[in-house]
Amino acid sequence: MYFAGVDIGSTMTKIVLTDTDGRVLSAIKGPTGPEHRQLANEVMKTALEQAGLQLDDISYVVATGYGRFNVPFADRQITELSCHAKGVSSLFPNARTAIDIGGQDAKCLKIHNGKLIDFVMNDKCAAGTGRFLEVIAATLGIRLDDLGDIALKSAKKIQISNFCTIFAQQEVVSRLSEGEKLEDIVAGLHDALASRVAALARRLKVEPDVVLTGGVAKNIGMVKAMKENLGCELLVPKDPLITGAMGAAILAKEHAMEAIAKGEPVPTKPRRLEKATFFH
Amino acid sequence: MRVKNLMTWFMGIDIGSVYSKGVLTKDSELVASCVILSGANYRVAAETIRHELLKQVNLSQDDITNIVATGSGAANVHFAGRKASDIICTARGINSIFPRVKTAIDVAGQSTKVMRLDTQGMVTNFVVSEKCAAGSGRFIEVIANVLRIDLNDFGPLSLKSQNPITFNTGCAVFGETEAITRVAEGISKEDIAAGVNNALATKISSLVKRVKLAEPCAICGGGALNIGLVKAVEQELNIQLLMPPQPQIIAALGAAIIAQT
Numbered sequence A: 001m002y003f004a005g006v007d008i009g010s011t012m013t014k015i016v017l018t019d020t021d022g023r024v025l026s027a028i029k030g031p032t033g034p035e036h037r038q039l040a041n042e043v044m045k046t047a048l049e050q051a052g053l054q055l056d057d058i059s060y061v062v063a064t065g066y067g068r069f070n071v072p073f074a075d076r077q078i079t080e081l082s083c084h085a086k087g088v089s090s091l092f093p094n095a096r097t098a099i100d101i102g103g104q105d106a107k108c109l110k111i112h113n114g115k116l117i118d119f120v121m122n123d124k125c126a127a128g129t130g131r132f133l134e135v136i137a138a139t140l141g142i143r144l145d146d147l148g149d150i151a152l153k154s155a156k157k158i159q160i161s162n163f164c165t166i167f168a169q170q171e172v173v174s175r176l177s178e179g180e181k182l183e184d185i186v187a188g189l190h191d192a193l194a195s196r197v198a199a200l201a202r203r204l205k206v207e208p209d210v211v212l213t214g215g216v217a218k219n220i221g222m223v224k225a226m227k228e229n230l231g232c233e234l235l236v237p238k239d240p241l242i243t244g245a246m247g248a249a250i251l252a253k254e255h256a257m258e259a260i261a262k263g264e265p266v267p268t269k270p271r272r273l274e275k276a277t278f279f280h
Numbered sequence B: 001m002r003v004k005n006l007m008t009w010f011m012g013i014d015i016g017s018v019y020s021k022g023v024l025t026k027d028s029e030l031v032a033s034c035v036i037l038s039g040a041n042y043r044v045a046a047e048t049i050r051h052e053l054l055k056q057v058n059l060s061q062d063d064i065t066n067i068v069a070t071g072s073g074a075a076n077v078h079f080a081g082r083k084a085s086d087i088i089c090t091a092r093g094i095n096s097i098f099p100r101v102k103t104a105i106d107v108a109g110q111s112t113k114v115m116r117l118d119t120q121g122m123v124t125n126f127v128v129s130e131k132c133a134a135g136s137g138r139f140i141e142v143i144a145n146v147l148r149i150d151l152n153d154f155g156p157l158s159l160k161s162q163n164p165i166t167f168n169t170g171c172a173v174f175g176e177t178e179a180i181t182r183v184a185e186g187i188s189k190e191d192i193a194a195g196v197n198n199a200l201a202t203k204i205s206s207l208v209k210r211v212k213l214a215e216p217c218a219i220c221g222g223g224a225l226n227i228g229l230v231k232a233v234e235q236e237l238n239i240q241l242l243m244p245p246q247p248q249i250i251a252a253l254g255a256a257i258i259a260q261t
Helices: A040-051 A081-090 A130-140 A142-150 A165-177 A182-201 A220-230 A244-261 B042-057 B086-097 B137-147 B149-157 B172-184 B187-212 B227-237 B245-258
Strands: A002-008 A012-019 A024-031 A058-064 A099-102 A106-112 A115-121 A210-213 B009-015 B019-026 B029-038 B062-069 B103-107 B112-117 B123-129 B215-218
Touching: A002 A040, A002 A244, A012 A040, A012 A106, A012 A244, A024 A040, A024 A244, A024 B123, A040 B123, A058 A081, A058 A244, A081 A099, A081 A106, A081 A115, A081 A210, A099 A182, A106 A182, A106 B086, A106 B149, A130 A142, A130 A165, A130 A182, A130 B172, A142 A182, A142 A220, A165 A182, A165 B137, A165 B172, A182 A220, A210 A220, A244 B086, B009 B042, B009 B086, B009 B245, B019 B042, B019 B245, B029 B042, B029 B187, B042 B062, B062 B086, B062 B245, B086 B103, B086 B112, B086 B123, B086 B245, B112 B187, B123 B187, B137 B149, B137 B172, B137 B245, B149 B187, B149 B227, B172 B187, B187 B227, B215 B227, B215 B245
Parallel strands: A002 A058, A099 A210, B009 B062, B103 B215
Antiparallel strands: A002 A012, A012 A024, A099 A106, A106 A115, B009 B019, B019 B029, B103 B112, B112 B123
């Protein structure tokens, strides 16, 4: 049997296909466009191709993330919080705290015995999410992927005094014109974002092991800044983007197995591998 | 040879985050004013304003009795006699035009301020929103940029809306993305513009409520040039707002008045 987890985030769709033993057959990340993430079907086609499977071969499909209601080939929707907790626990069984910084939100999860027990999140203000770095990288003309390496070069980070992303954008330009070093400004930006996310996380008790996930966890400068701001070590998965999809695939297997154990058919829904047409 | 000017001239200069404003008064009457973009160098902006004001009335620096600077860049007006806070200057300025005003709303490029005034124009209470672009005129600028419309057209355009959109976010960055999505969905520019004005009006009115609204209430600052925003605030507060003829120069005017004392 095969299972799929589909995580539709703000900019990327992540899909993980597993078999009954939990082996990952494919893990694909693809852009679905900001416009209603309509193209999840394209990412699914790629994932199936890589695993050498057809959609009908998949026993159960769980969709998660912002766009989870917009997946015409999903059997069930589960919140990204539950899926993240599941995915993180599968990779790091001792994880008690998971911090996920995405392009549009940041969340902190408390996990106990692999289950989500509490969470806090920010999706109200861009300054506490990956978007903060994205906007300012664009202003500075730096590729998002290079941002972390630049931050690590700094010996003396510059405090960014504005909270709001838009005001900070302007502050960065004036700092540059004052002759401050780019790496010091970039390090300051990382510290600013990390301090906000750490403050969010501290609303729950941060207990080890602490895992950092989401696209921002790929930024080595942010991992360092988060360690400094939290004052503890951080575990980062090899692919920090796919923990949600991974958790969704594991939950897909669990739900299917539960039905089978009860002697019931796996509760699939009619699936269409096509462009999504509606959005919640 | 020019006769030495015996009248008393005063100058108020307000260096804001986006625009810099200057006012010249003669015997307490407003005789000259100017508004320029602040640009990257506030010292240059201050010099430009002084030069422009003096040119308008054909005077030299020596004819000016006193100069007061205000605004976030006040420290850059090195030729000012002294500095005064923008809250106090705005209050004085609005009081000189509307002596009975008890509440003044100042919607600026990077902040919004609401002041409660007594009958002498003294500030009895105030609240400032400056942490977040979505609570200032900047939100309008960001969305005007998405819609590719001139700021001057924003208000009149928004008034044409039949069906304003509701923004799902209170953040200007996320709001920008939301506006782009709405454009892609084919929503009209006027409905999006009206939606932004409503969103900002909601934030402004919650600030007003924090200092307790007392009428009459006036609105000033660059945001007051957006007629759609003014109407939206009126609707939100369910009152009629007073508006000075040149809402952008109120703090500079107040600074010139303070220069007389």
